[in-house]
Amino acid sequence: MTLAIFDLDNTLLRGDSDHAWGRFLIENHIVDGEEYERENERYYAQYQAGTLDIMEFLAFALRPLALHDRATLDGWHRRYMQDKVLPMITPAARALVNLHRANGDTLVIITATNRFVTAPIAEEFEIPHLIATEPEERDGRFTGKVAGTPCYREGKVTRLKSWIKEQGLTMQDSWFYSDSHNDLPLLSIVDHPVAVNPDxxxxxEAQQRGWQILPLR
Structure with missing residues (x-):
């Protein structure tokens, strides 16, 4: 069965869900606005430049999850979906997903953003499989730490290969859509790499390698 693998931020979404979650926390006075905004912007710039220390960033990004109970976080997330995420979903993105769905492909989102932020977004797209950075949980609360390998750069390849083995699938005829040079390790091993609104x-890289370039906005 053909895999159709989608990056999330700036690919299926017209924006970055992790960055937007930070903005939501700031705007709703859940975190210290000035300091958090400065750090949120700094890490986002590092991500775009390809210089991000993923463990340092995750220590920052997962800290607010550890400070609140799950019911409170879930309530905030429902508002975040309405205020931030739904406006970032374009008809073109939905159409692309539906094209692969109609072809009978196995749909997967793979993202460096943590599962708490991204699981409801995958549900909105009706994509059944999500490979994301896993925030550690203990006794029903987030700890602020990462469980396992972060789903970032080469970590995406590691996590995808592990998931494929568990599912009994193969990479044959696989597709991967991404906007970011951070995903070059994964783009380089699929049969159909597609650069979506690429940086x-x-x-x-896509022009040099003859990869498809897709404007999705």
């Missing part, structure tokens, strides 16, 4: 580095 400058990925655009150059």
């Amino acid at each position: 400058d580095i990925l655009r150059r």
Whole structure:
């Protein structure tokens, strides 16, 4: 069965869900606005530049989850979906997913953003499989730490290969859609790599390698 694998941020979404979650926390006075905004922007710039220390960033990004109970977090997330996420979902993104659905492909979102933020987004797209960075939980609460390998850069390849083995699937005829040069390790091993609204580095790589470039906005 063919795998159709989608990056989430700036690919299926017209924006970054992790960054937008940070903005939501700031706007609703859940975190210290000035300090958190400064750090949120700093880490986002590092991600775009390809210099992000993923463990350092996750220590920052997962900390607010550890400070509140799950019911409170889930309530905030429902508002976040309405205020931030739904406006970032375009008809073109839904159409792309539905095209692969109609073909009978296995649909997967793979994202560096943590599962708490992204699981409801995958549900909104009706994509049944999500491979995301896993926030550690203990006794029904998040600890602020990461469980397992972060789903970032080469970690995406590691996590995908492990998931494929568990599912009894193969990479044959696989598709992967991404906007970011951070996903070059995974784009390089699928049969159909597609650069979606690519950043400058990925655009150059896609042009040199003859990969499809897809404007999705």
